[in-house]
Amino acid sequence: MKRPAFSLPRSSRWVPGNQFELLENGEDFFPRVFNAITKARREVMLETFILFDDKIGQELHAALLAAAQRGVEVHVLVDGFGSPDLPDTFVGSLVDAGVRFRIFDPGRRFLGQRLNMLRRMHRKIVVVDGELGFIGGINYSADHVADFGPEAKQDYAVQVRGPIVAQMQHFTREAVLHRNERKRHPALDAASQSHAGTAHAIFVTRDNHDHQSDIERHYRVALRSARHRVVIANAYFFPGYRFIREMRRAAKRGADVRLILQGQPDMPIVKTAAGLLYDHLLRAGVRIYEYCDRPLHGKVALVDDDWSTVGSSNLDPLSLSLNLEANVIIRDRAFNDHLYGRLSHLMENSCKQIEAVAPGRWNGLRLLRSYAVFHLMRWFPAWAGWLPKHQPTITLANPGTAAAEPTGSATA
Incomplete structure (x- = not known):
């Protein structure tokens, strides 16, 4: 199997100078993320397992659409199993505005059923302008806010500032951008970032190649x-x-x-x-x-x-x-x-x-x-x-049609 072009070194080095703020449930998380996207000047990188076309998904859609329309470079990666059946109008309007909307291993259906249930892209990361980050377990769906009812989820994420955000930006860009795109817009260097707090941190990921455990x-x-x-x-x-x-x-x-x-x-x-x-x-x-x-x-x-x-x-x-997972150690x-x-x-x-x-x-x-x-x-x-392995793809939605075409492989 072809290895991904980018692999983080084994995560063992503490990065000083960071600030973390705990965000509890969607009531804390969504306003912070949407506000950050609204204020983005250059770039938004967003990865999520679940994105639904409900009231939360529509709020995210509006923030991403507005950012792209004012010239911000916006990249979205969703998991094809976790975010099934997004309407063409939902994806198409983002793509037409310039959002680079990608789907991780959407797979094919057999007799109407999705078979790609294992080896999911389960990360939830947002990086805005390489300066502000979010990471945790919260997806973009209405069941993460209390008014959803008894099935609303109890969950956590963090807002991050400081040098560790540059590592998060580097990782998310390497996951989806072509080499020539990365050269045109290089990621920020963690060593050059000013300290935002007193926390030491490690950004640690899990994949099926070099970082399995x-x-x-x-x-x-x-x-x-x-x-x-x-x-x-x-x-x-x-x-x-x-x-x-x-x-x-x-x-x-x-x-x-x-x-x-x-x-x-x-x-x-x-x-x-x-x-x-x-x-x-x-x-x-x-x-x-x-x-x-x-x-x-x-x-x-x-x-x-x-x-x-x-x-x-x-x-x-x-x-x-x-x-495929991502945590911060603080x-x-x-x-x-x-x-x-x-x-x-x-x-x-x-x-x-x-x-x-x-x-x-x-x-x-x-x-x-x-x-x-x-x-x-x-x-x-x-x-x-021993479980079946395949070569997952990241597909990029085409302007005007919301159809998808393969753009590269990803860690499986």
């Missing part, structure tokens, strides 16, 4: 160093053996390890799968909370007093072994403390704590089930490599 690796390193507290809030939780082992070890050496999962899942199998791990974690001292107000869609975590992460990566086989006491406060509020007011089963009620079947799931998970990364 980078995000999980950062989690495991942080868990290994945990001394007094760990809080992980993740919508889809079914990680590998080594991840679970580090959580158990942290709890056994005295760290207060807490896990916030879905109690009102958007897909019932999510709760069933995570529930298979409960006994194994609880017996090691991990505290488990189920968020019950509405579906949890967040992908955030913190360790001790200054390590945090926010991004698109779940802790399940799809995100850890198949999807070292900043103020951000860590604020995130801890918000997650504590969730645990105290909207969660049900899962109690360990009393020894007398333990039965052999549940013990066998927990043991089997825990140890079988260690083999999943190898199994993922």
Whole structure:
């Protein structure tokens, strides 16, 4: 398989001088993003898994359209599986205004059904003028705002300023721009960017070539160093053996390890799968909370007093072994403390704590089930490599027709 032209070096170097602001749910996130696009002067780079033609999608559409019409260079990349059936009028009006609208591996249907369900472009990134960035788990759909009703999602993102934004810009441009386009409009250099705050950060991605386990690796390193507290809030939780082992070890050496999962899942199998791990974690001292107000869609975590992460990566086989993901790792006491406060509020007011089963009620079947799931998970990364691989394409919508033509390959 042909390698992508661009691959970030292994993400291990902390970049100082950044400022992060936590954005909770669409009520915080969408106004910030739309306002940033409205004020864009030169360039907007936007990647998302889901873009729907609903009230949120229409607001984004209007902001992108206005930016393109005033001469801003606008690039949009959506996942073909996550953003199906966008109307020709939606895409066509953007393309006619000059927006470079691309679709990641739209694939073909078989008997009316989409078959490209695995290896998704799951990132959610926005970079405006190389100076302001957004990254997290929030898609562009109406189910990320509270007035959607009981199925509205609880989710998180961050607004980013500082040198790390230049890395985000470089990455998003390399993902979609041709070499001659990149030469005409070079990305900003992180070293030349002025400091915006005190946070150190790493921009870390997951692909299926050189960075297959980078995000999980950062989690495991942080868990290994945990001394007094760990809080992980993740919508889809079914990680590998080594991840679970580090959580158990942290709890056994005295760290207060807490896990916030879905109690009102958007897909019932999510709760069933995570529930298979409960006994194994609880017996090691991990505290488990189920968020019950509405579906949890967040992908955030913190360790001790200054390590945090926010991004698109779940802790399940799809995100850890198949999807294309992006997170930021943050070292900043103020951000860590604020995130801890918000997650504590969730645990105290909207969660049900899962109690360990009393020894007398333990039965052999549940013990066998927990043991089997825990140890079988260690083999999943190898199994993922056996799944069918294909050469995904990024297609570019044509002016006037909203049809698409292939423009290049992407990491699979």
